[in-house]
Amino acid sequence: MTHINVLDPGASPLDYYGFELRRHREAAGLTQKQLGEIVNYTGSLVGQIETARRVPTPEFSERVDAALGTDGLLSRLVELVLRSQLPAWFQQVAALEARATEICTFQTFAIHGLLQTRAYAGTVLGALDQTELDDRTAVRLARQRILEKDEPPVLWAILSEAALYQEVGGSEVMREQLAHLLSFEHSRSVNVQILPFSAGAHAGFQGSFNIYRFTGDPAIVYTEGYGIGHPTANPNTVQDCSLRYDHLQASALSLRDSAELIRRLMEDRYGERLA
Template sequence: MSNIRQLDPSASPLDYYGYELRRRREAAGLTLAQLGSILFCTGSLIGQIETTLKVPTREFSERVDAALGTDGEFSRLVGLVLRSQLPSWFQPYAEMEAKAGYISTYQAQLVYGLLQTEGYARAVLGTRDEGDLDGKVAARLDRQRILDRDQPPVTWVVLSEAVLHQKVGGLEVMREQLTHILAMQKQRWLEIQVLPFEAGAHTGLMGSFNLLRFDSDPDIVYTEDFVQGHMTANPEAVKEGSVRYDHLQAAALSVDDSAALIARVMEERYGDQPDGRDLA
């Protein structure tokens, strides 16, 4: 027992989670293997989470709360843990995104993070091997929970047609991703348009950007470069972003025509897929 790694619970949300998991497990008189059998996982996985080598998921946390009778403690804590896995420069945006009542985004190269499948997110985040990829993927997918609320933000997405043709993660990943986008279009609070190549020069040529609107806070425009993100509530910047976005929406295909184009690209470029009539 003398070789057990000692944790500083104040070091990070992940360290606190691991510290509390070990403390609660030992208070219940359970070994790693015994708790693992209750949670239907290995004792090794629990040990890795306790020592911060693995990032816990929401499902794991819910099972821990049920097994140890912790009244939702780990289910609440895991949100902080997953948020901490996002890049430090991105965390302020993620916090504002979660508060927004209206999200508008133009994406020039990639599917917007809130719409990415696990396979697509893994391929995007895995282009550079920096730390725990599983944790980064889990953090990105956890952001999507805002779309599952009883009152989710109204979200409008304009995708460049290039996004559909950029093969990220292989054929199967792209089929799954485009199928997911078409399925998401059925949600009444989410609209997706495609800006076709035929649109020519347009107001989004400078790159991707997001607009966040709030009930009681100033609107925000957000952009990224390869180093970090840039978020501002400057009225002139927000006005310029809003005008550019209006032009992009006007130049993009209608929602129905966009769905038809997505289904066609999925069939022609990525092979077999579901019945296009149901999707479009």
């Protein structure tokens, strides 16, 4: 049996979450199995989360908060937990995403993480490393919660047409991913544009990049390489990338034409029959 004193609540946000989960469960007089039955998870999973061996999800946290009457405590903590589980070099970027009022991204060969489905994200993350894949996928998807805020950031996503052709995880995964992109067609805050092959030479040949804009703070440009990120507020870099983004938007298809291209591709390449 694992005892509570093996867990140091000050060691990490994940340990603190586990400590609080166990404390509130025991105060309610429930075993791990009993709590699991109430929230429709296994008692084993409850135990793994209590001992910081598994990462909790927002859904798990919401159910446990309701079951234990913790007034949203775990739902608040899980945001810190999930951010802490991101690679160290990416945690600053996640913080930028969380407080940005506008995010502009250009992606050359992959769908941006804020727009990925679970299957697509899991395939990308598991390409070379299958360890703790479910947890790492959940952590990536948790970033998307910023799009569900009462006042979400405005997201402009320009995707190279190549990203739609790069078959990640097979046809079924791609059909689901492209359908997910189409789900934002009438969104007020998420805008997806496709840079078609026919655009030819364009302003994004140097690679993918993001621009984060804030209220009252300078904009930040972010690029990344293998295992390292490069955020910068250098005014010259921000100005250059902002100009490049304007040119990319001018070369990209309109929102409506982008959606039509995605629909055609779903049918022609991935076998989706659309009405």
